[in-house]
Amino acid sequence: MPKKKGRLEFLEMKKKGEKVTWVTAYDYPTATFAEAAVLDMILVGDSLGMVVLGYSGTIPVTMEDCIRHCQAVRRGAPNTFVMGDMPFGSYQVSDEQAVASAVRFLKEADMDAVKLEGGVRVKSRIRAIADSGILVCGHIGLTPQSSGPMGGFKAQGLTPESARYVIADALAVEEAGAYAVLLEGIPPELTEFIHRRLSIPVYSIGAGAPCDGQLIICGDMLGQFQAFTPKFVKKYANVAEVVTAAFRQYADEVRNGVFPGDEHVYHIRKGCEEEYAEMLKEYE
Secondary structure (H helix, E strand, O other): OOOOOOHHHHHHHHHHOOOEEEEEOOOHHHHHHHHHOOOOEEEEOOOHHHHOOOOOOOOOOOHHHHHHHHHHHHHHOOOOEEEEEOOOOOOOOOHHHHHHHHHHHHHHHOOOEEEEEEOHHHHHHHHHHHHOOOOEEEEEEOOHHHHHHHOOOOOOOOOHHHHHHHHHHHHHHHHOOOOEEEEEOOOHHHHHHHHHHOOOOEEEEOOOOOOOEEEEOHHHHOOOOOOOOOOOOOOOOOHHHHHHHHHHHHHHHHHOOOOOOHHHOOOOOOOOHHHHHHHHHOOO
16 A cells, blocks of 8 residues: 655655656546556646546636545545645635635545646735645646636747746745646746756646656546647557447447347346246236
């Protein structure tokens, strides 16, 4: 049984140069697989909106959606550090709303931490959550909840001017009291600079290798999510292909009378066949 890591362990891993491994998970089975693989962290991301619920983006995802999926993941991975992702609308209104939403993740879903998008603009939100005694991870760079103002799901920090905004966000996240920051869709040169500049763990999703660990979307790496594949994803399996083939074989066997076979059914208990037949006659 793996021993759950926490903030201190992640800081120690940063000092030693040991990489943290984490994936997203949205359900009980996937969480059990992640824990069996002894991954360090699981994120129940608002990406569930696309990967699980079929939305075109993350904006429609609600707190109720996130809490329900967090509960399932926690049941599947009781010994793994699990982080709940704060959806759009759960922290934008006020610091008080942000704290109340973060509290729900801990009280209702037993999360170890929460994550929210933004840097400078949500600095007070991060500070309020951290001051309430809740571990909070920042998320900067390509932030899906802000993809509209960004002009879509586009990499950030590719020019000096753009990189300045990312650096300002990184500094704001650390100053506000976040225990870690996730960088998404920025060049590795910028990731390396931020990693050297900050004292808190710096993680990457599509931001290159020079940092303290990597996050990947489970639906992408397993080949489950077929709508599109980001440039930064490596597919470690093609579950969609395997499942589709299994469904086709099942359908063929049903149509051709192959399934179910005798080994897949429950027979009348031996010794009561005649009595059973007589009972059925009563209804003819």
